[in-house]
Amino acid sequence: MTFKINIKSMKHQFYKSTGISLITGSILIIITMVLHPSGGSIEKIISISNSITITHSLAILSLPVILFGFYGLTNKLLNPWRTSILAFIIMVFGLIAAMFAALVNGLTLPYFLGQYADKISQNSSVLKPIMAYSFAINKPLDYIFIVGCCLAIMLYSWIIIRSHKFPKWIGYFGVLLIFLSIIGAITGFVFMSLIGFRVFVFSLAGWILSSGLSLTLSKEH
Numbered sequence: 001m002t003f004k005i006n007i008k009s010m011k012h013q014f015y016k017s018t019g020i021s022l023i024t025g026s027i028l029i030i031i032t033m034v035l036h037p038s039g040g041s042i043e044k045i046i047s048i049s050n051s052i053t054i055t056h057s058l059a060i061l062s063l064p065v066i067l068f069g070f071y072g073l074t075n076k077l078l079n080p081w082r083t084s085i086l087a088f089i090i091m092v093f094g095l096i097a098a099m100f101a102a103l104v105n106g107l108t109l110p111y112f113l114g115q116y117a118d119k120i121s122q123n124s125s126v127l128k129p130i131m132a133y134s135f136a137i138n139k140p141l142d143y144i145f146i147v148g149c150c151l152a153i154m155l156y157s158w159i160i161i162r163s164h165k166f167p168k169w170i171g172y173f174g175v176l177l178i179f180l181s182i183i184g185a186i187t188g189f190v191f192m193s194l195i196g197f198r199v200f201v202f203s204l205a206g207w208i209l210s211s212g213l214s215l216t217l218s219k220e221h
Contacts, residue, residue: 015215018072022212025066026205032059033198033205042127046117049110056106063095066208070152073215077159077166087155094148101141109134139192146181146191149204154178156211166214173210177203 035055037048045052074088109131116123157174160166181200183189190196 015072015076015218018069018075019212019214019216019218020069021065022069022073022208022215025062025069026209026212028058028062028065029201029208030205032056032062033201036194036198038194042113042120042124042131045110045131046113046120049114052106052110056102059102059106060099063099067092067095069208069212069215073156073211076215076218077156077163079159079163083155084159087152087159090148090155091152094145094152097141097144097148101138101145104134104141105138142192142197146200150178150181153204153207165218166211170207170210170214174207177207 032055035051035058037051037055070088070091074084077084113127113131116127120127153174157171157178160171160174161168180203184191184196191200
């Protein structure tokens with residue numbers, strides 16, 4: 001009897017800690033997007049390089065925190081089909097893409113351009129193609145992040161709706177998020193713009209925050 005109680009207590013603490021990770025991660029990405037500066041010319045990127053570096057470093061920091069939270073969510077939502085594991089794997093791919101996007105445009109590019117702060121005009125013919133190439137790499141990485149998150153949330157939401165482990169409104173919230181994302185893609189909504197990306201990330205953070213709160217308050221039966 002004591003052994004069973006200890007197992008339940010350990011699981012409860014595990015879900016609580018991973019739920020707190022989801023909450024913390026969602027807050028971190030909200031702060032990141034609020035502070036995220038808009039890009040621009042080479043001169044502007046160099047002038048705000050510290051701000052760019054700080055915000056993208058914060059974004060990278062939030063990723064393992066969020067991933068640990070999703071690990072707990074995956075375990076909580078395990079079903080006979082083990083669909084939540086598939087959702088977790090897809091989410092991992094999406095978050096890895098986000099990490100590389102933040103690394104390239106948020107850390108590497110400002111550092112590289114900063115080396116030419118005093119000789120931009122002499123090297124503009126080289127720096128502009130490099131900056132364009134950096135943005136070209138960033139774009140597909142952002143798409144992988146967005147699509148990966150959407151697919152993972154769709155699977156998690158489907159499990160939540162079909163099970164009784166979480167409030168069903170969280171599942172319907174996820175379905176609504178995916179539906180609006182699809183409508184946005186069909187109607188030409190620009191997810192890659194700063195405003196478009198903020199809208200998506202804020203919506204994603206809202207779903208993660210809701211899941212984290214439910215995971216923190218959940219009990220192992």
